[in-house]
Amino acid sequence: QIQLVESGGGVVQPGRSLRLSCAASGITFSSHGMHWVRQAPGKGLEWVSVMWYDGNTKYYADSVKGRFTISRDNSKNTLYLQMNSLRPEDTAVYYCASSGGNAFDIWGQGTMVTVSS
Amino acid sequence: DIQMTQSPSSLSASVGDRVTITCQASEDISSYLNWYQKKPGKAPKLLIYGASNLETGVPSRFSGSGSGTDFTFTITSLQPEDIATYYCQQYDNLYTFGQGTKLEIK
Numbered sequence: 001q002i003q004l005v006e007s008g009g010g011v012v013q014p015g016r017s018l019r020l021s022c023a024a025s026g027i028t029f030s031s032h033g034m035h036w037v038r039q040a041p042g043k044g045l046e047w048v049s050v051m052w053y054d055g056n057t058k059y060y061a062d063s064v065k066g067r068f069t070i071s072r073d074n075s076k077n078t079l080y081l082q083m084n085s086l087r088p089e090d091t092a093v094y095y096c097a098s099s100g101g102n103a104f105d106i107w108g109q110g111t112m113v114t115v116s117s
Numbered sequence: 118d119i120q121m122t123q124s125p126s127s128l129s130a131s132v133g134d135r136v137t138i139t140c141q142a143s144e145d146i147s148s149y150l151n152w153y154q155k156k157p158g159k160a161p162k163l164l165i166y167g168a169s170n171l172e173t174g175v176p177s178r179f180s181g182s183g184s185g186t187d188f189t190f191t192i193t194s195l196q197p198e199d200i201a202t203y204y205c206q207q208y209d210n211l212y213t214f215g216q217g218t219k220l221e222i223k
Contacts, residue, residue, distance in 0.1 A: 035212070037161075045153070045161060045204050047212040059211055062118070095160060102208040103151050103166035110160060 002026035002106055004096050009111030012086055022079040022096030022108055029077040033099040036070065036081050038092035039110075048094070049081065064090075086115045119143050119207050123215035129223045136192040138218045140183075140205035148184045149209040155217070156201045164203075165190065197222060 008020040022034070036048040049070040051058045058070050069082040079096050091114050097104040120143040130136050140150065152165040163172045165181035168188060178193045192199055200222055205215040 039155075044202075044217040045155065045206075045214040047206075047214060050212070061211075097161075101166070102149065103163050103172070104153070104161070104206075105163045105166075105172065107160035107162070 004098065004106055004108035006094065006096050006108040006111040009094065009113045011114045011116060013117050014087060014115055016086055017082070017084045018086060018113060020081040020083065020094055020096075020111060020113070022081075024077045024079070024098065027098060027106065029072075029098075030074040034070075034072060034079045035097045035099060035104060036068075036079075037095045037097055037104070037107075038090075038113075039095070040089070040092040043092075046092075050099075051079070083113070086113075088115050091115050119146060119210050119213050121205055121207055121213050121215040123203075123205055123218050125218060126216065127219040127221065129221045130195050131223045132195055132197060134195045134223075136195050136199075136220065138190040138203055138205075138220075140188040140190065140215050142186045142188075142207055142209075145185050146207045146209035149207055150181075150183070150188050151206045151208065152179075152181050152190045153204045153206065153214075154199075154201045155204060161204070195220075195222075 003025045005023045035050045049060045051070045067085045071080045093110040095110045096108045098106040122141045148168040150168045153161040155161045202217045202219045
């Protein structure tokens with residue numbers, strides 16, 4: 001069964017850090033580009049970051065550049081998002097998604113991150 | 118950065134209606150456009166990729182067209198289960214989503 005499962009969300013104070021994980025099953029993980037996408041409460045979808053299948057190429061949205069780091073462990077079929085210097089505006093449901101080509105065709109159910117004092 | 122503008126922001130239609138959503142890119146993106154459906158509490162779902170290609174398993178009442186800067190997403194006969202928010206997304210230069218179109222039943 002093809003599945004992406006996110007974990008690691010929670011409530012964190014501004015300025016603190018959090019690491020999200022996304023465990024993949026049923027796909028050839030090492031062949032897929034992997035993304036993080038978020039949705040703040042009442043807002044639309046926002047692309048956050050991508051790491052290509054090889055683990056060497058990565059890109060970030062301007063809103064998180066310099067604070068978030070994407071990584072992957074192909075031996076564990078797992079994608080990560082290290083989030084540092086968190087801000088209230090980072091509060092959102094964070095989804096991981098795999099891309100066959102450039103379409104995000106498989107999505108996880110999301111993990112909620114709340115940044116609040 | 119490429120900006121994506123969808124219209125309308127919200128739409129009310131009756132079951133069986135033909136529904137059309139437009140998406141405009143701030144610059145030429147060729148056919149590098151996808152469409153997604155998002156229901157509350159659910160993960161987004163890919164419907165259309167490459168502007169006009171129907172994802173496997175998606176009902177044929179959904180379709181997409183366009184190229185360059187102007188794109189259209191159509192539901193030919195609205196069903197109750199189509200109530201959702203729809204997003205366009207460009208992938209010509211990284212990735213940008215439109216602001217979404219919330220579709221409601223009249």
